[in-house]
Amino acid sequence: MWESEFETQEGKGFSNCVVNPLKQGMKAEAFERRGRSWYVATDYPSDLVLEIQDVSFHLHKIPLLSRSGKLNRVMHDHRGDTEKDYIKLDEIPGGAESFELAAKFCYGVAVDLNASNISGLRCAAEYLEMTEDLDEGNLIFKTEAFLSYVVLSSWRDSIIVLKSCEELSPWAENLQIVRRCSESIAWKACSNTRGVKSWSYKSQSRSPSVSPHRWSDMKDSSPSRQPSLPPNWWFEDVSILRIDHFVRVLTAIKVKGMRFDLIGASIVHYASKWLPAISKDQASSTEDVNFAGGLHLVVASGKEDVPKAQMREQRLIVESLISIIPPQKDTVSCSFLLHLLKLANMLDVAPALVTELEKRIGMQLDQATLKDLLIPSYSKTETIYDVDVMCRLLEHFLVQEQSNEPPSPSRSTGGDKLGGTLLNAKMRVARLVDSYLTEVSRDRNLSLTKFQVLAEALPESARTSDDGLYRAIDSYLKAHPTLSEHERKRLCRVMDCQKLSLDACMHAAQNERLPLRIVVQVLFSEQIKITNAIASNGVSMAKDTQNFYSQPNRGSVLENLPQSFQEGWSTAKKDINTVKFEMENIRSKFTQLQMEFDNLNNQFEKLSKQKNVSAWSTGWKKLSKLKQTSIFQTKTAIHDTGPQMDSTPHVRAEKQRRWRNSIS
Numbered sequence: 001m002w003e004s005e006f007e008t009q010e011g012k013g014f015s016n017c018v019v020n021p022l023k024q025g026m027k028a029e030a031f032e033r034r035g036r037s038w039y040v041a042t043d044y045p046s047d048l049v050l051e052i053q054d055v056s057f058h059l060h061k062i063p064l065l066s067r068s069g070k071l072n073r074v075m076h077d078h079r080g081d082t083e084k085d086y087i088k089l090d091e092i093p094g095g096a097e098s099f100e101l102a103a104k105f106c107y108g109v110a111v112d113l114n115a116s117n118i119s120g121l122r123c124a125a126e127y128l129e130m131t132e133d134l135d136e137g138n139l140i141f142k143t144e145a146f147l148s149y150v151v152l153s154s155w156r157d158s159i160i161v162l163k164s165c166e167e168l169s170p171w172a173e174n175l176q177i178v179r180r181c182s183e184s185i186a187w188k189a190c191s192n193t194r195g196v197k198s199w200s201y202k203s204q205s206r207s208p209s210v211s212p213h214r215w216s217d218m219k220d221s222s223p224s225r226q227p228s229l230p231p232n233w234w235f236e237d238v239s240i241l242r243i244d245h246f247v248r249v250l251t252a253i254k255v256k257g258m259r260f261d262l263i264g265a266s267i268v269h270y271a272s273k274w275l276p277a278i279s280k281d282q283a284s285s286t287e288d289v290n291f292a293g294g295l296h297l298v299v300a301s302g303k304e305d306v307p308k309a310q311m312r313e314q315r316l317i318v319e320s321l322i323s324i325i326p327p328q329k330d331t332v333s334c335s336f337l338l339h340l341l342k343l344a345n346m347l348d349v350a351p352a353l354v355t356e357l358e359k360r361i362g363m364q365l366d367q368a369t370l371k372d373l374l375i376p377s378y379s380k381t382e383t384i385y386d387v388d389v390m391c392r393l394l395e396h397f398l399v400q401e402q403s404n405e406p407p408s409p410s411r412s413t414g415g416d417k418l419g420g421t422l423l424n425a426k427m428r429v430a431r432l433v434d435s436y437l438t439e440v441s442r443d444r445n446l447s448l449t450k451f452q453v454l455a456e457a458l459p460e461s462a463r464t465s466d467d468g469l470y471r472a473i474d475s476y477l478k479a480h481p482t483l484s485e486h487e488r489k490r491l492c493r494v495m496d497c498q499k500l501s502l503d504a505c506m507h508a509a510q511n512e513r514l515p516l517r518i519v520v521q522v523l524f525s526e527q528i529k530i531t532n533a534i535a536s537n538g539v540s541m542a543k544d545t546q547n548f549y550s551q552p553n554r555g556s557v558l559e560n561l562p563q564s565f566q567e568g569w570s571t572a573k574k575d576i577n578t579v580k581f582e583m584e585n586i587r588s589k590f591t592q593l594q595m596e597f598d599n600l601n602n603q604f605e606k607l608s609k610q611k612n613v614s615a616w617s618t619g620w621k622k623l624s625k626l627k628q629t630s631i632f633q634t635k636t637a638i639h640d641t642g643p644q645m646d647s648t649p650h651v652r653a654e655k656q657r658r659w660r661n662s663i664s
Contacts, residue, residue: 030109031100031103031104031107031109036054036055036056037055037056037057037058038055038056038057038058038100038103039058040058040059040060040107042060044060046058046059046060047060047061047085048060048061048064048075048085048087049085049086049087050087050088050089050099051086051087051088051089051090052088052089052090052092052095052096052099053090053095053096055096057099057100057103059103061075061085063106063107063108064103064106066106066134066135067105067106067128067130067134067135067138067139068102068106068128068129068130068134069128069129069130069131069133069134070127070128070129071087071128074087074089075087091127092124092127092128093120093123093124093126093127093168093171093172094119094120094121094123094124094167094168095120097117097120098117098120098121098123098124099124101117101121101124102121102124102125102128102130102139105139105142113142113143113146115151115154115156115157115160115161115164116160116164117164118143118146118147118151118161119147119161119164119165119168119172119177120164120167120168121139121143122140122143122144122147122175122177123168123171123172123175123177125138125139125140125143126140126171126175127171147161147177147180151181152180152181152184153184155184155185155188155237156237158181158184158185158188159181159185159237159238159240159241161177161181162177162178162181162182162185162241162245162249163240163241163242163245165177165178165181165245166241166242166245178245178248179248182245182248182249182251182252183252185234185238185249185252186249186252186253186255186256186258187256188234189234189238189253189256189258190253190256190257190258231259231262232262232265232266232269234266235265235266235269235270236269238250238266238270239266239269239270239273239274243274243316243317243320243321244320246270246320247320247323247324250263250266250267250324251324254326260326260328260331261330261331263326263331264325264326264331264332265332267321267324267325267332268332268333268336270321271317271321271336271339271340274317275314275317275318275343277339277342277343278336278339278340278343311347314343314347315347315348315349318340318343318344318347318349319349319350319353321340322340322344322349322353322356322357323353325360329363329364330364333364333367334361334364334365334367334368334372335367335368335369335372337357337360337361337364338361338368338372338373338375339372340357341354341357341358341361341375341389342375342376344357345375345378345379345386345389346378358389358392358393358396359396359400361393361396362393362394362395362396362397362399362400363396363397363400365393365394365396365397365429365432366397366424366425366426366428366429366432368432369432370432370435370436370439373390373393373432373436374436374439374440375389375390382445383440383443383445383446384440384443384445385439385440385443387440387446387450387454388450390433390436390454391450391453391454391457394429394433394454394457394458395457397429398457398458401425401426423461423462426458426459426461426462427462427463427464429458429462430458430462430463430468431468433454433455433457433458434463434468434469434471434472435468436454437451437454437455437469437472437475437476438468438471438472438475441472441473441475441476441479442475442478442479443479444479444480446476448476448480448483448487448490448491451472451476451491452490452491452494455469455472455494456494460496463496463499464499465499465500465501466495466496466497466499466500466504467500467501467503467504469494469495470495470500470504470507470508473491473492473494473495474511474513474514476491477491477513477514478513481513485515488513488514488515489515489517489518492514492515492518497518497521497522497524497525498525498528498529500522500525502526505522505523505525505526508522509522509523
């Protein structure tokens with residue numbers, strides 16, 4: 001029977017343990033390595049050869065069989081006539097390194113336990129079935145005690161052990177090592193930063209001013225002297241984990257009640273480290289370069305340039321990050337969500353996750369930028385940018401805004417603020433859509449239907465001005481010069497001419513690409529605006545004048561003015577009266593002209609009714625009218641001249657002769 005104890009070593013920056021035997025049956029002073037083989041330095045020849053991953057171990061049966069139930073069964077199944085048994089164990093977790101430590105433990109050699117080798121040794125002990133049934137204080141008990149009392153109490157060791165579990169699946173998962181380390185990390189991340197027993201793993205290497213020794217010296221000092229850590233102190237440490245372990249840690253952190261904005265920030269930090277496309281695109285946006293760089297160049301080269309293994313890994317990362325983003329709004333930025341959407345489309349992420357991501361983007365679409373919305377098309381469509389994605393994002397935005405609208409007009413201040421916020425969001429999205437249409441309209445493969453659907457998706461109240469929409473229409477007409485007249489009218493139908501500014505109207509009036517009917521509508525709407533403006537100004541001036549004259553104290557106001565002002569006012573008053581008189585005369589003359597115009601109009605209507613009468617009868621009617629008119633004129637002249645006209649027979653005879661000549 002072997003007995004052993006823990007001896008704690010310090011001074012290496014982390015806690016470790018030495019398994020030291022007190023009594024043994026076969027003592028080995030050391031293990032020697034010769035090439036790819038291990039030998040035990042004893043006086044007895046080896047009678048067992050174990051091969052693990054091309055590494056041979058020349059050992060003895062007695063120390064191993066007394067501690068391992070697995071080797072007992074294997075040796076029983078491989079009994080032969082040869083002096084030396086040969087066994088191959090390639091499936092042992094932890095490989096040759098973990099088995100070397102387990103073999104040393106069986107021989108009584110001191111084993112140095114630390115955070116780097118404890119997970120592999122614990123899994124190897126489980127595989128070799130080194131339980132308490134065979135020997136008290138066996139390797140499973142030793143490694144389990146070290147995990148529980150040393151590793152899980154340290155932030156840094158928990159991170160290292162969880163990182164080492166990446167190569168030990170599914171053993172580390174089945175032995176609950178991953179779960180226990182994840183919960184330990186989550187508990188420490190959510191606790192008070194002053195209670196962390198050791199400085200973070202990555203911060204040690206980058207921050208020489210605060211070393212582990214200095215922290216251990218300071219942790220016993222007063223709370224006022226201890227350094228305060230920022231809220232995101234754990235981001236860098238957690239980001240070194242594989243995606244499945246990162247998800248386990250973040251899920252545990254959510255359960256502990258971590259703030260959602262910090263969870264979102266940790267997701268962004270992890271994505272920037274493990275997704276090169278996002279990190280490059282963020283760097284390009286930080287340097288304020290054009291959209292031609294960054295992610296666009298990374299993904300525009302095509303899927304064939306990316307290895308399949310790397311694509312599967314990145315697809316798994318993107319799908320996992322989408323699934324763990326907190327549902328609360330503004331947890332992560334809209335720009336980050338759009339970067340994820342670009343990668344999701346390129347990597348063929350599951351459609352359900354893409355739909356969920358698009359809904360999240362629709363909640364924050366008013367925060368997006370034009371560069372982020374220009375998502376390249378990776379499908380079989382011929383367009384450069386994926387316009388269908390933009391249509392779906394806009395649809396999700398409208399559904400979300402409709403669900404957030406108050407059911408009835410609220411008189412409270414809160415309802416007014418909510419309505420104003422929703423209206424401002426729609427206006428921002430409308431400007432964004434107009435800019436997007438201007439950009440994508442340059443693509444000659446963009447159909448008129450997609451342009452029209454996207455332009456008409458927002459309600460009319462979202463746009464106070466259609467100048468941006470007019471620019472998009474003009475850009476589309478430039479890129480598609482072969483459109484028919486009907487298609488151009490259909491395109492311009494999405495624009496309201498009355499919402500164009502003066503500059504846009506002047507440009508549209510001289511735009512030869514627009515249909516003639518649209519140009520006329522633009523001019524007519526501008527004329528109406530001018531007329532209404534003049535009328536409103538005239539009404540306002542009249543009201544101001546009336547208010548001035550109706551003031552009861554205007555006499556006192558005038559009396560208080562200086563003499564020069566009073567004389568000027570009397571002169572101006574006379575001028576005003578003169579202008580009023582002249583305007584009355586003009587009004588009366590205008591009334592007379594209006595009456596004459598009505599008479600002429602009536603005569604024109606009578607003549608138009610007689611257009612079917614023959615020319616001959618028309619001529620006789622004209623002669624009869626002419627005769628009546630001349631007789632009327634003669635009578636009138638006689639009546640006006642009186643006896644003087646009758647006393648002149650020569651004049652009367654002359655008039656009669658003229659009348660007869662005219663008849664003949």
